[in-house]
Amino acid sequence: MIRVEGLTKRYGATTVLDGIDAEIARGEVISIIGPSGTGKSTFLRCLNLLEQPSGGRIEIDGQDILAPGADVPRLRQRMGMVFQSFNLFPHLTVLENLTIGPIRLRGRTKAEAEARGLDLLKTVGLAEKADSFPDQLSGGQKQRVAIARCLSMEPEIILFDEPTSALDPTMVSEVLAVIRRLAKQGMTMAIVTHEMDFARDVSSRVFYMDQGTIYEAGTPEQIFGDPQRDRTRDFINKVRSVTAHLASADFDLYALFGQINGFCEKHLLPAKIAHRLELLTEEVLALHVARPGPVDLDLAIAYSEKSQEIEIRLDSPGEPGDPLADDPSDGLGLAIIRRYAEILPCHRVGDRNRVTLRVAKA
Ligand code: ADP
Numbered sequence: 001m002i003r004v005e006g007l008t009k010r011y012g013a014t015t016v017l018d019g020i021d022a023e024i025a026r027g028e029v030i031s032i033i034g035p036s037g038t039g040k041s042t043f044l045r046c047l048n049l050l051e052q053p054s055g056g057r058i059e060i061d062g063q064d065i066l067a068p069g070a071d072v073p074r075l076r077q078r079m080g081m082v083f084q085s086f087n088l089f090p091h092l093t094v095l096e097n098l099t100i101g102p103i104r105l106r107g108r109t110k111a112e113a114e115a116r117g118l119d120l121l122k123t124v125g126l127a128e129k130a131d132s133f134p135d136q137l138s139g140g141q142k143q144r145v146a147i148a149r150c151l152s153m154e155p156e157i158i159l160f161d162e163p164t165s166a167l168d169p170t171m172v173s174e175v176l177a178v179i180r181r182l183a184k185q186g187m188t189m190a191i192v193t194h195e196m197d198f199a200r201d202v203s204s205r206v207f208y209m210d211q212g213t214i215y216e217a218g219t220p221e222q223i224f225g226d227p228q229r230d231r232t233r234d235f236i237n238k239v240r241s242v243t244a245h246l247a248s249a250d251f252d253l254y255a256l257f258g259q260i261n262g263f264c265e266k267h268l269l270p271a272k273i274a275h276r277l278e279l280l281t282e283e284v285l286a287l288h289v290a291r292p293g294p295v296d297l298d299l300a301i302a303y304s305e306k307s308q309e310i311e312i313r314l315d316s317p318g319e320p321g322d323p324l325a326d327d328p329s330d331g332l333g334l335a336i337i338r339r340y341a342e343i344l345p346c347h348r349v350g351d352r353n354r355v356t357l358r359v360a361k362a
Helices: 040-047 072-078 094-106 110-123 139-152 169-184 196-202 220-225 230-239 253-266 271-290 332-340
Strands: 002-011 014-024 029-033 055-060 079-082 157-161 188-192 205-210 213-218 241-246 297-304 309-317 341-349 352-359
Touching (some): 002 040, 014 040, 029 040, 029 196, 072 079, 094 139, 139 157, 139 169, 169 188, 169 196, 205 220, 205 230, 213 220, 213 230, 220 230, 241 253, 253 297, 271 297, 271 309, 271 332
Parallel strands (some): 029 188, 029 205, 079 157, 157 188
Antiparallel strands (some): 002 014, 002 055, 241 297, 309 352
16 A cells, blocks of 8 residues: 655654554554654655655555655545544534534535534444543543544544553553454554553554664564564564663662653553562662772563562673672661562673562562
């Protein structure tokens, strides 16, 4: 359905898309993942010409949409887009948000557009809200209206640009459920997302983007289970865990706590565990900082769904030996750590000592 060849996008001297080649077949659900700033959103916006590409080809059903004289408004109607920030018309009711496009741009009568609009609101679970205004809705409801509005234009493909990243965590799942349902119905979709578990079970293929290219593409099993290239592997390992490198005593502990909480939410771990992980990392850092020598600690928190265990891995430089062995806080720090975690035997990884804490869940 869509074929992209050598797509580039530059802003001044900055190359954001550096030669993208991709194909999307009808009925496919493509998740686009990767670090931020690598051009995922720009790629989507180039696909439906919200941004003018700097070079390359984009074909839809064999038709070159960058050719002079291409019917851009018509092409854009074939591709719906759902944004992070909903973009509903605030002065129109929910139903009016869904009927204005079909009436003005597709020549539907008001009655036709309303009947179809109500059907779509049912599909996204919001028929009751037809006469509400957007600011009377929660974020999750607004995003579901935005999806219904997109469907009202009868697109052949929907492009989702991080549809859940502006939402309160409690509302993410209602939006993902709607997208899942569309996937089941065979809608062609490309979704930029940070929700890895969702990407894994909804997609037919995953594009891993890095530095303006599709660095690796494959089935979810391949990309999440057995990535072939270095940067994909690094990324996949990172999103499944919390990692931090501490190089100074002024380290931003609250940013790390934010990551820990996000990690616990992602794995549906209770607040009690998040709190415990915060306490443990704080104690570990305090012990490390109190030692002589420069601050240099790599910390990784990972959760194994298989064994249901959470581990905190701590790597620090130095002669072989257990960095927790002599405790500058006279045992108090260690006592707190022991209360909530089992300390596994220290071992050498390269030129660093690794200590692993297995966190108690009870
Ligand atoms: P991602 O979606 O992967 O986070 P984006 O596509 O949003 O990445 O952005 C990729 C890069 O392009 C970023 O470094 C961003 O600063 C830059 N960029 C995006 N839009 C513009 C713009 N209008 N002008 C200049 N730079 C931009």
